[in-house]
Amino acid sequence: MFSHGAFPDVRPRRLRTTAAMRRMTAEHRVHPADLVLPAFVREGIAEPAPISSMPGVVQHTLDSLRRAAAEAADAGVAGIMLFGVPEVKDAVGTAATDPGGILQVALRAVREEVGDALVVMSDLCLDETTDHGHCGLLDERGRVDNDATLARYAEMAVVQAEAGAHVLGPSGMMDGQIGHVRRALDAAGHEDVALLAYTAKYTSAFYGPFREAVESGLTGDRMTYQQDPANGREALRELSQDLAEGADMVMVKPGLPYLDVLRRVADAVAVPVAAYQISGEYAMVEAAAEKGWIERERAIDETLVCFKRAGADVILTYWAVEAARRAAAR
Template identity: 45%
Template sequence: MFKRFRTLRQNPLIRDLVTETRLCKKDFIYPLFVIEGENIKNSIESMPGVFVMSIDYLLKECEELLKLGVTNLLLFGIPKIKDSIGSAALSEEFIVAKSILAIKKYFGDAFLISADLCFCEYTDHGHCGILDEKGHLHNDATLEILAKQALILAESGVDILAPSGMLDGMILTLKQVLEKSNFSHIPIMSYSTKFASAYYGPFRDVAQSTPSFGDRKGYQQNPANRREAILESLNDEKEGADILMVKPALAYLDVVREIREHSLLPLAVYNVSGEYSLLKLAQKAGILDYQRTLLETMVSFKRAGADIIISYHTKEMCELDLIN
């Protein structure tokens, strides 16, 4: 006798009872872009529904998010002035640090705040740190200033540090510095497998971080290499990462599943700007059922093994009542 699989699909109540993969608001982290100045809320043409905001508008956005039940944030900063070493991220006036202080002042511990830890938004050349005389990223020199940036964020009250530069020794360096400075309680969500991807295009428009020369293939992961991608994350786990991450998400679900099978750490995916923009453009063109496609995409991340989804769709998912 053949197996009748359809018996568990015949009505919504049964289908819901046996659903294997579920989404929850607490699974999601919402990225936000903050800029120096006041009374600024600029829309991003390539990312409909995404804005660059000054701190005053950021606080208003936090009020809306709290009403929706969105409490996990990831902050990115955009400085007024950029230079060769990203010194705007090494200053007491660091825009992300000031934003964290402001959110904590007005909302207490209502939000779990992660901060992107890198230099690509702050350097005039758009690379992720200090360059050597040949124009290549100087890994070890960048580790030194990365540690300084981390301490500024720690002192501001950040809840999670999220280093994204794909530097060798990044996690070990940060763990040692945090330990010595009495910040060992701050977890690190490492961009442990971050590919040199074309899907980042719209983000670079927002953060004004497109490299002025060359590219980031010398330090970000080769999209063609699956085994190396897994090794990158497992190495960060050995160095002390608390949460691993795969970025981008949609084109790399095989890597997400492999890392999930090899690690017991919490695993995040970053549903990046290009993935977001493609879906929003498809919605505008009316070529698919947008809400169903959006939900199906998010479920695919969880089904592949992600515990955490970083997505520009987070607020929208709540407004559309697609997640509980």
């Protein structure tokens, strides 16, 4: 403690005196090339369809998706992650392996629009295409069948690679999914297609708006295959398995509630680490800002720099284009 009138020898505040000083001494900053834009494309609509729980986010048509991809590339965003919403869903997710399925059509359209100017990523999961909304095939007792699902993931990987994806994101949390998909890709001659492992994907209350976005028909829950929010060490076990199976990048999802896990993962690996700022995180900030309870732009930028501070190299965020433009203007 310093008595009144005494002066400390060390004054950290000297490095906070001006905006220029704070910029110069900032330990972390967000660059447009750190950001990936998740985007939804819906089959059978003539105009983009707003998502009520995600203000400013839409289900795209193919034409509006092309424009969004071009806009992202122009803003300097690194990549785009595509999710497809088919008109018809069934128990096995037929649209997921149909070359004419909406996701595969969208991948080809985006590659035609931007070529290699964006890293074109594809969600590799069955939940958008199954009528029951689960990430895998169900057995006769209604449980997700891990090994039968792996066979479907292998088929999906090949059709998505053939449609032009640079990166596939197996997100279903099936045991062995990275190795199974890697072998399928290599056997089909797609050795250059990279895998972004959803290494630590937690069963979370924050996914609600996403389920509206993909028109999920989920029955039950995903607690038997997504990670328990109570567990941190388990993420490192998943990480070890994904790396051994050939993951090129790894990810933690959701983002802000799991910054501790993100830090532990980042400290443990030499591959790029991603974080997904999910729909519920987006919706909370937008809703609070709409009420005037928080400063919207400051809150967005603060959340993103938190991911960088916790060790993320790549951030998937629905604010990617907006944040990239703001970062470039600084």
